[in-house]
Amino acid sequence: MLRATIAKRFAPGPDSAGFSLSVEFEAPAGVTALYGPSGSGKTLTLDSVAGFSAPDSGRILLNDRILFDSGANVHLPPRDRQCGYVFQHDALFPHMTVRANLAFAASRLPRLERHRRIAELLDRFRIADLAGRYPHELSGGQKQRASIARSLIAKPDVLLLDEPATGLDAVLRAELHSIILEIRELLAIPILLVTHNPEECFALANQVLVYSAGAILHRGSPLDLLRNPGSVEAARLLGDFNIYEAEVLSLDPGRQTSRIRLLDTEIEGPHLRGCFLGDRVTLCARPEELQIATKPGGNRVRADLLRVTERTQGVRADFGSELIVDTSRAGWADLKDAPGWWIEIPAATLRQVATSKLSAYRT
């Protein structure tokens, strides 16, 4: 288990606006994805755990071992932290063969175990044939495998992956994902994965920390985040959400429903927490949960098609005004020649992500 409370400030300079990171999280065994846009503090968090950057204040505990504690003035050097770090661009030592790279990492192991461990990892990561090659003789995927193997040689207590899929094509990315899943199954250690690819989060993570501007905006399992992104910003960051402003027309707490005005149409809404009549709420829905209909009906809003884009899993129809719908190719084939379209927004698909009180406008 990794427990971290990290605060660090960079004062604004002549060519930087300044930045402050303030996060607190726990990462049990399994993959914890640090998800967010560039410059939101994900890599700085990783560097603080690895010891490359000293937080201004906070505490980092790894299996009850103190790696950093500003109060007690503890700041272990990187070499004593037992962190496996996989860098964005492999960072293999260019003047050493793959085997020598692994041997460098194994120097602290007893001599007999060293050779066994190197052979074991060369084998597990399918790089035994490449052991005598230099990094510049390897492909991107092979380099990344060698780099992960090297980081695991000394049996680290935590594995830190900094956007390991950068620069890999789709096939290699899928291979990398299966390797990470394999490590997750095999080693019961926390794995922190920095990524700004939502697919990677959902494919690999047990827990996602959504980063924005140096803070953790939201956290939960990937499914939780899909079900409830929690805030407008998190919904935007996770991408693919249709985000709506709606007005509360009536509330029925007994039946756990409401009536709302959304895109100038009165429809049935979900149970809205902490709302009164007249409040404005921000709701979001995922494109695959909306349905395209050819007739008006309950919870349907009239829509005009803007464009259709092909996607690997189907088609995405954009009706403007945040009415983006993902549907199957066959489904769209039946609908595309209809004289008009209505989008059905089932009440259960709408998640409340923000509320603006009517009272706020009145006072």
Place this chain on the structure above:
Amino acid sequence: MRVDWFPLWLSLEVAGVATLISLALGLWIAWLLANREFPGRDALDAAAMLPLALPPTVLGYYLLVVIGRSSWIGQAWEAVTGSPLVFTWKAAVIASTLHAIPLMIKSSRAALESVDLACERAARSLGASEWRLFWRISLPLARRPIAAAAVLAFARSLGDFGATLMVAGDIPHRTQTAAIAIFDAVESGDTLTARVLVIVISILTAAVVLVANRLERRRVAR
């Protein structure tokens, strides 16, 4: 008339030893400046570049003050070895080292700073001490520009005149280096010696510069 080759051999010897010393000392200072934050870092940085900017005679004067027979270093040396340090070939080595070391520090520092930070961080997180990191990662990755700097430092040591003259003097067959011998030969109208030494030194220096350029040009492939 025969050409006296002693000054040339002495110069090569002095430059060789001075290069070795400036390589060791220069690398250490370059590493400190590239990797460590400490009080007085800026002062050290400036002091390391001073010999490059000061007139050689000024440098020589300071050296006389520091290692002369009345200084405590000079007296300590004399007490241990039984002979003075100034006006020996060892003093010439010290002057040449000082003449060559700024170049060594500047180039090695740039070379060490150009080593991929991710590689150095990887080594640290893999449990390497700073010592091991330097010998196994930083130095091998920066070896070509550092070797180029050492070769240029050799060329510079070979050519030192002013500082060497001040602390080692111009004693034929003892401290008279090639650069000084050329001056003497010109002064005394021995054009043959002057020409031969000038040609040999020019060829040597040109060869050294060629080697340095080659070392710098070839990228670190592995």
